[in-house]
Amino acid sequence: MEHVLAQHRPSGPASPPTSPRPGRRLATWAAALLVAVPAVVAGCRLLGTDAVTPVPQALSFLPWLTVPAGLAALLALAARRRPLAAFAVLVLAVTAWCALPYGPDTTTARGPVVERLRVLTANVEFGQATQALTEAVRRERPQLVYVSECDPACAHALTAALAVSHPHRAVVDGEGSAGSVVLSAYPLTARPPVPAAMGMPGASARIGGRNVELRLAHPLPPLPGQVDLWKRELGRVEAFAAAHRDGDPVLLAGDFNASQDHAAFRAVLDAGRLHDAARLAGAARTPTWPRELPLPPYVQIDHVLVSDDFRVRDVRFLDLAGSDHRAVLTGLDLHAGR
Template sequence: MDRAALTTSPGTTPPATPTAPTTPAAPPSPPLRPRHRDRALAWAAGLLLSVPAAVAACRALDEDGITPFPQLLSFLPWLTVPAGLGLLLAAAARRRTLAFVAVLVLTGTAWASLPYTPTLVTPYGPSLARIRVIAANVEFGQATGSLIALARRERPQLLYVSECDPACGRALATALTGLLPHRVSVDAEGSAGSVLLSAYPLRDRSVVPSTMGMPGATATVAGRSVRLQLAHPMPPLPGQVGLWKTELARLRDEVAARPSDESLIVAGDFNASQDHAAFRSVAAVGLLRDAARATGASRTPTWPAEGPLPPYVQIDHVLTTTDLVAGATRFPSLPGSDHRAVVADLDLQEGR
């Protein structure tokens, strides 16, 4: 072929080069849900649920267990918050089984937080006497002045004072001699001292063996014998949970040993809430009623009343036999102490 024939003349269009047919582009696939995020949410939910589940199980099994469970039981009502967050995270992770477990944990924690009271016998008959009780921890005697002012204002017939050293005891006796002339005490320094002051004459004085003073005595009120017992066992700190249980058990034995026809008021700093089995055993053995529970105030916190945290647990109680009916319960502040006081108005009724 002549080379000139292959040369394109000016102004002419070269022949088109054949091309392969094109395939239409596939539509973009939706982004995949990141599995690592789901896994992280599931792990976070499991961690949040583990503590409420374990603590609620202790409550359901009526056991305080070992450290850290006695300490965590003080937070039981508040553990519904991490349980609820765990449920939300389990749902966000789309783990049905985990979400079902979270529902069970949240329900169990909320159920365990319901107020506790033993089986009660309904009292009957007219009221024989009105008794006002104050239970207060004055924190190494620092709130003695505040307690004197409170007692003068409230005018109780019975005053249970924990952590009252000899100087505190002398100050109370001097300031309140006209109001509460009778007393039984454990005279010791620091937190070991305790005083029980009474408007009624006292007899049968005794002391429950304990690290901190737990004195008791018997009074006659409107012709009835009423046993008075101050409570102040050791707190359940790590390393002394066994001692805490032992001292609450001694208090329980003291309650159980009283005559069945004798009225009883046990009050003070129990270092235990209604969520602790050791505390409930004291109430159950004598069919005692918590004055705060009877007046709808069983979740009113009394400790810690000073420091960075607001009060979150009720560890100060007034427990009574069923013939002593609580009409009102209040928790006034006590400047100088890390506890709120408990003021309970009780009606001593004729029937049991």
């Protein structure tokens, strides 16, 4: 005799679906929070805007934002949130692409080399690193030295100590961060400084039979409340670069208070068809600031920019006791041109 077993069907309404596990919910929220800042910053970088505080400050961290974006993707995958994971991967890819070096990796210099020279740019932090810079100049023997935050005492000490090797100079006198000086082994012809809160002296030098335009850049930093001033002063540096785009060779160096991730700095490069020497030497992302924190420097804001008349032999970064910036020492070849 066959026995048929009937299926037992529970009576009553169906039970509600189970809610996500607390661990997945936490991972979802963490992923969303982690990806938010990289998404906004990478978006501003793509749009070419420095916007308002805190965007310019956050742009200084752009290469490092690949870390939270990557963590967000992993957490979203662990929480099985595929749309969120896909968005985090997209943000990671965009951030990594934006972190690539900006601009061409070579110049179009032509003709024979007419001069081999070295350029050193240093922020001496209110003159505190004056002695260290003096020792570095004597050791490294650059022909051109760009010095930011060099007060009158600093300028006097440098010109006295380096009177034989660098007898020529262009100076903007000022206390604290307002003073700047360009020291030169070559004779200089004075040029008006760029109007700014901090000194941006300039001159023309006769180098290898060519007139070379020299300019020290030191715009205000993009502190909260003065982002417009920062952009305005970088705009004046851009105007200088544009005015010399098709003229004599240009050496524009200093503490730009901006990295390649800031649209205002990229505008300077584009306006003057200039090249960041560190980029040409394969060191575009070497941080130069700040040196006085427990953590190592995280952003490159000190630059040596060159026109197409130069080729870069090498770039080195020097630590100067007393300064919160690393100095940039660049070896250059000046070509005769067409």
